[in-house]
Amino acid sequence: MNAYDALIVGGGPGGLQAALSLGRARKQVLLCDAGPRRNAMARGIHNFVTRDGTPPDEFRRVGRAQLATYPDVHVRETGVAAILGERGAFRATLADGTVVDAKRVLLTTGMIDEELPIPGFREQWGRSIFQCPYCHGWEVQDRPWGFLVTPQSLPHAVPFALQARGWTADLTVFLHGLVLPADALARLAAAAIRVEPAVVARIGPHTLELADGRAIPCDALFAHPPQHQTPLVTALDLALEDGLVKIDSMRRETSVPGIYAAGDLTTRMQGAILAAASAAHAAAMLNVDLAMELGAPEAPHAAR
Numbered sequence: 001m002n003a004y005d006a007l008i009v010g011g012g013p014g015g016l017q018a019a020l021s022l023g024r025a026r027k028q029v030l031l032c033d034a035g036p037r038r039n040a041m042a043r044g045i046h047n048f049v050t051r052d053g054t055p056p057d058e059f060r061r062v063g064r065a066q067l068a069t070y071p072d073v074h075v076r077e078t079g080v081a082a083i084l085g086e087r088g089a090f091r092a093t094l095a096d097g098t099v100v101d102a103k104r105v106l107l108t109t110g111m112i113d114e115e116l117p118i119p120g121f122r123e124q125w126g127r128s129i130f131q132c133p134y135c136h137g138w139e140v141q142d143r144p145w146g147f148l149v150t151p152q153s154l155p156h157a158v159p160f161a162l163q164a165r166g167w168t169a170d171l172t173v174f175l176h177g178l179v180l181p182a183d184a185l186a187r188l189a190a191a192a193i194r195v196e197p198a199v200v201a202r203i204g205p206h207t208l209e210l211a212d213g214r215a216i217p218c219d220a221l222f223a224h225p226p227q228h229q230t231p232l233v234t235a236l237d238l239a240l241e242d243g244l245v246k247i248d249s250m251r252r253e254t255s256v257p258g259i260y261a262a263g264d265l266t267t268r269m270q271g272a273i274l275a276a277a278s279a280a281h282a283a284a285m286l287n288v289d290l291a292m293e294l295g296a297p298e299a300p301h302a303a304r
């Protein structure tokens, strides 16, 4: 069995871009993608130049069609269940039972958003609940907005809310039972941002029902639920920092030599164009790493 130069795990914006970069570098690439993607519930990808408003499925269709013109890029609709081995000699077992070898691995598996245990959260996620105002703010500008504070987002509640005022003057911060210090409350009040301390009992498309029975108008609710890594990444036992895969910032290599990472799983600056850009970076570094084998004294023969 011939080894691929690179196995790319995950076919979102990050994985598609990495496959494009490595395909153009004439590398033998296998891209495996399976499972839900982060923006599955969104109607369109925004804030991506030339792709603004493109439905996520269409984005993937075009990405894969462009990859099809590179004969050494292979795309498979299957998950990667396990990866063993080491730099130069990784062996992956795919969900369909196939075993493949690869000299390097590039992880673009994204993150898994956890569902907040509030009735209506699941139904509205990606519909009226969003994580990023750059992605979905323009379409709902000047309408009633809310920011739902979670324990994870409490430290950035004030900067997020102040930033959101750029899109609407009608903004409520829902503390959902959490507490902000007095100076934070004063800054919000000074910016004419309302604060609701009550627990949110139900999220609807245009209203938030509070535990005390009141209903607050809200056409767009911003929230940052906790995230976790995919089972594959967890099993690889890579070094993490704040739950994100730790990488060398220049090489984008993880704590395991030969395994690279790009996209959401490495950063809180999460966006399609950011994932694609970081994956182009990772692919270039991975390619240089492969090329360095050519100059190694023990290299058996020059590859192309």
Ligand SMILES: Cc1cc2nc3c(=O)[nH]c(=O)nc-3n(C[C@H](O)[C@H](O)[C@H](O)COP(=O)(O)OP(=O)(O)OC[C@H]3O[C@@H](n4cnc5c(N)ncnc54)[C@H](O)[C@@H]3O)c2cc1C
Residues within 6 Å of the ligand: 009, 010, 011, 012, 013, 014, 015, 032, 033, 034, 035, 036, 037, 038, 039, 040, 041, 042, 044, 045, 046, 047, 048, 078, 079, 080, 081, 108, 109, 110, 111, 113, 125, 126, 130, 131, 132, 135, 136, 230, 232, 262, 263, 264, 265, 270, 271, 272, 273, 275
């Ligand atoms: C509701 C919502 C709306 C959004 N809207 C926008 C927007 O408008 N504009 C924008 O720029 N960003 C938006 N984002 C953020 C954007 O979706 C992400 O930043 C981007 O998709 C990250 O790309 P990625 O390639 O890192 O990961 P993903 O796009 O999440 O892709 C990872 C892929 O890897 C697959 N995978 C995971 N594990 C395995 C495995 N073991 N084997 C094979 N495949 C695997 C997953 O199933 C998935 O398909 C939105 C996010 C959400 C949640």
